[in-house]
Amino acid sequence: MRKNKKPKLAVWKFTSCDGCQLSLLDCEDELLALSDKVEIANFLEASRAVLKGPYDLSLVEGSITTPQDAERIHQVRRVSKLLITIGACAASGGIQALRNFKEVKQFISIVYAKPEYIETLNKSTPISDHVPVDFELRGCPVNKYQLLEIIAAFLNRRKPVISARSVCMDCKLKGTVCVMVADRIPCLGPVTHAGCCALCPSIHRGCYGCFGPKETPNTASLSRTWEKLGADQDDLVRVFRSFNSGAEPFRRESEIHEIKKD
Amino acid sequence: MKSKKTEKSRKIDAVKEIKVNNLARVEGEGSLYIKLKENIPVEVRLNIFEPPRFFEAFLRGRMFTEAIDMTARICGICPVAYQMSAAHAMEDALEIKIGEEIRKLRRLLYCGEWIESHVLHIYLLHAPDFLGYESSIQLAEDYPEIVKRGLRLKKLGNSILELVGGRAVHPLNVRVGGFYRIPLKNELRLLKEELKWGIEACYETVSWTSEFSFPEFERDYEFVSLSHPEEYPFNEGKLISNKGLDIPVHEYDRHFVEEQVKHSHALHSKIRGRDSYLVGPLARFNLNFEKLFPEVKEAARSAKLLPVCGNPFKSILVRSLEVLQACLEALRIIEQYEEPEHPAVPVSPTKEEIGYGCTEAPRGILYHRYSLDEKGIILDAKIVPPTSQNQKTIEEDLESFVKKNYSLPQEKLTWQCEQVIRNYDPCISCSTH
Numbered sequence: 278m279r280k281n282k283k284p285k286l287a288v289w290k291f292t293s294c295d296g297c298q299l300s301l302l303d304c305e306d307e308l309l310a311l312s313d314k315v316e317i318a319n320f321l322e323a324s325r326a327v328l329k330g331p332y333d334l335s336l337v338e339g340s341i342t343t344p345q346d347a348e349r350i351h352q353v354r355r356v357s358k359l360l361i362t363i364g365a366c367a368a369s370g371g372i373q374a375l376r377n378f379k380e381v382k383q384f385i386s387i388v389y390a391k392p393e394y395i396e397t398l399n400k401s402t403p404i405s406d407h408v409p410v411d412f413e414l415r416g417c418p419v420n421k422y423q424l425l426e427i428i429a430a431f432l433n434r435r436k437p438v439i440s441a442r443s444v445c446m447d448c449k450l451k452g453t454v455c456v457m458v459a460d461r462i463p464c465l466g467p468v469t470h471a472g473c474c475a476l477c478p479s480i481h482r483g484c485y486g487c488f489g490p491k492e493t494p495n496t497a498s499l500s501r502t503w504e505k506l507g508a509d510q511d512d513l514v515r516v517f518r519s520f521n522s523g524a525e526p527f528r529r530e531s532e533i534h535e536i537k538k539d
Numbered sequence: 540m541k542s543k544k545t546e547k548s549r550k551i552d553a554v555k556e557i558k559v560n561n562l563a564r565v566e567g568e569g570s571l572y573i574k575l576k577e578n579i580p581v582e583v584r585l586n587i588f589e590p591p592r593f594f595e596a597f598l599r600g601r602m603f604t605e606a607i608d609m610t611a612r613i614c615g616i617c618p619v620a621y622q623m624s625a626a627h628a629m630e631d632a633l634e635i636k637i638g639e640e641i642r643k644l645r646r647l648l649y650c651g652e653w654i655e656s657h658v659l660h661i662y663l664l665h666a667p668d669f670l671g672y673e674s675s676i677q678l679a680e681d682y683p684e685i686v687k688r689g690l691r692l693k694k695l696g697n698s699i700l701e702l703v704g705g706r707a708v709h710p711l712n713v714r715v716g717g718f719y720r721i722p723l724k725n726e727l728r729l730l731k732e733e734l735k736w737g738i739e740a741c742y743e744t745v746s747w748t749s750e751f752s753f754p755e756f757e758r759d760y761e762f763v764s765l766s767h768p769e770e771y772p773f774n775e776g777k778l779i780s781n782k783g784l785d786i787p788v789h790e791y792d793r794h795f796v797e798e799q800v801k802h803s804h805a806l807h808s809k810i811r812g813r814d815s816y817l818v819g820p821l822a823r824f825n826l827n828f829e830k831l832f833p834e835v836k837e838a839a840r841s842a843k844l845l846p847v848c849g850n851p852f853k854s855i856l857v858r859s860l861e862v863l864q865a866c867l868e869a870l871r872i873i874e875q876y877e878e879p880e881h882p883a884v885p886v887s888p889t890k891e892e893i894g895y896g897c898t899e900a901p902r903g904i905l906y907h908r909y910s911l912d913e914k915g916i917i918l919d920a921k922i923v924p925p926t927s928q929n930q931k932t933i934e935e936d937l938e939s940f941v942k943k944n945y946s947l948p949q950e951k952l953t954w955q956c957e958q959v960i961r962n963y964d965p966c967i968s969c970s971t972h
């Protein structure tokens with residue numbers, strides 16, 4: 278059958294909010310065309326029918342936070358020819374990586390009356406800590422057009438056109454006046470990975486870092502600018518610890534300010 | 540009992556199991572396990588093994604301004620619900636009143652989420668069950684025009700989210716006291732034509748879903764929802780039920796209690812002194828029917844759906860009616876819209892406070908409570924999502940459904956049990972959070 282010749286797509290969920298895989302279903306204008314080009318072989322959020330692997334392309338959402346999932350990701354890798362992670366959880370551990378700075382036992386007992394029923398790892402870690410990853414798509418959430426770009430690139434056997442530049446570059450391209458220079462609004466744009474189309478500055482809000490660090494970010498310099506704008510050490514710890522606190526440059530910068538405040 | 544056993548019943552005496560290891564077409568990770576002995580369910584478990592993320596723990600020590608964007612990350616499908624409940628709770632703590640135009644804009648944003656989330660469930664997650672398809676993509680092979688209508692309607696919801704919220708998943712324009720940027724009249728006007736199409740598409744959706752064949756199944760639920768004196772509830776009101784509950788939101792903890800069970804990472808919920816209850820479209824519809832727009836009431840009547848409806852399989856029809864309500868409401872807000880003078884009311888914490896917020900997420904009431912210190916740092920947070928509240932009711936539905944339908948062929952029974960769960964549009968990531 279012609280159908281069987283289509284490449285098989287699988288979507289896997291680990292610890293996450295579902296928003297990144299939802300972005301695939303949010304491609305309302307492209308979804309049916311997409312299902313014409315690829316066999317949606319394993320995508321539980323969309324279908325009961327599960328086709329057996331191996332899969333030509335696996336999209337992985339979420340971070341690893343349980344011993345079971347630390348095993349399962351290896352199975353996913355084994356049945357996937359190409360494995361691409363989608364979103365901040367998978368790329369850096371996500372918002373749940375905030376546990377990495379605390380005692381997870383304490384966290385469990387804040388939420389659960391019977392902590393003994395809960396099995397969880399001390400740290401929330403990115404997929405790449407566990408298995409080789411072919412590409413990481415950033416964002417909390419991912420940009421659906423970048424998601425389509427990844428699939429299109431895969432189908433056409435080319436490299437995805439996704440830039441690791443900063444949000445600042447996108448503001449310039451959009452013609453958005455710099456909120457930090459013009460209005461003294463603290464902004465993470467200079468150190469944050471582009472991809473959202475510089476949304477926050479265009480609504481007169483500072484970037485808050487959904488896409489994590491850009492390539493070679495100068496976080497120390499940005500922190501000095503923030504201090505001049507009135508941020509204290511507590512603010513700086515918090516600002517680098519949000520959705521991508523597990524990403525190395527953000528983690529390091531937050532720890533510097535944690536030491537400074539003490 | 541044993542002595543009365545007939546030959547027929549002896550044959551089916553063996554233990555029977557219904558198992559679904561990974562539930563499909565729901566948001567998040569869960570499984571189903573039912574054990575029957577002599578055709579009586581003796582064990583019914585909706586296992587929620589979605590890993591917990593400990594939001595209530597890491598919110599401690601964060602600024603009051605951060606809860607809106609952080610709690611949005613609990614759910615990619617209903618982030619606005621989290622933003623709204625958090626915003627209202629913080630405004631309650633800080634004793635801030637937002638203006639009428641800001642209130643309307645929030646309502647418009649919520650309409651966008653109701654449309655996007657409900658239509659996702661109706662067309663992509665739930666309808667395939669009624670029509671015998673594994674997925675909507677399969678459904679589209681036979682009925683492309685219907686699925687395309689659903690996708691266009693879903694996109695309309697997302698367009699509202701993008702215009703008012705700045706982004707469809709995890710919007711970024713909401714802040715305590717209002718918004719960062721006020722959408723212009725001219726921008727909102729762009730949605731009018733599509734909303735007019737959307738209203739027609741909603742009528743078609745109502746008549747499409749009203750013709751589905753619904754299993755005969757009714758239970759006597761305690762329905763719980765918000766209630767507002769003039770409006771179908773979204774952002775505010777008191778909490779009411781059909782069994783006598785009538786309380787302001789800040790009394791929530793006095794009347795509802797959470798319990799941990801071994802088979803779920805999501806806490807179960809009960810009304811103190813009574814038991815399980817049902818939140819979501821069915822509860823809202825049954826308790827607030829009179830507040831629906833006349834057009835929606837009329838559409839309900841022609842679909843032969845009137846309160847009190849105790850059949851959870853019909854929730855798909857109620858969702859269709861609520862999408863119509865949301866489209867009409869959105870159009871009305873846009874037509875009367877006047878840009879507010881300021882995007883937000885200024886806020887500044889001054890003393891230790893506790894704030895309460897409860898809004899109607901697409902799947903039902905979502906309760907937030909925060910304690911703040913005098914600088915606005917969060918000392919304690921409590922979040923109760925709708926799906927965790929519905930867990931007990933879902934398990935009870937499964938039990939009574941299986942009791943009645945045990946004779947169905949295994950595969951059909953399993954599928955219909957999945958459908959019993961999907962009736963609630965469970966948002967498992969939310970429930971665990």
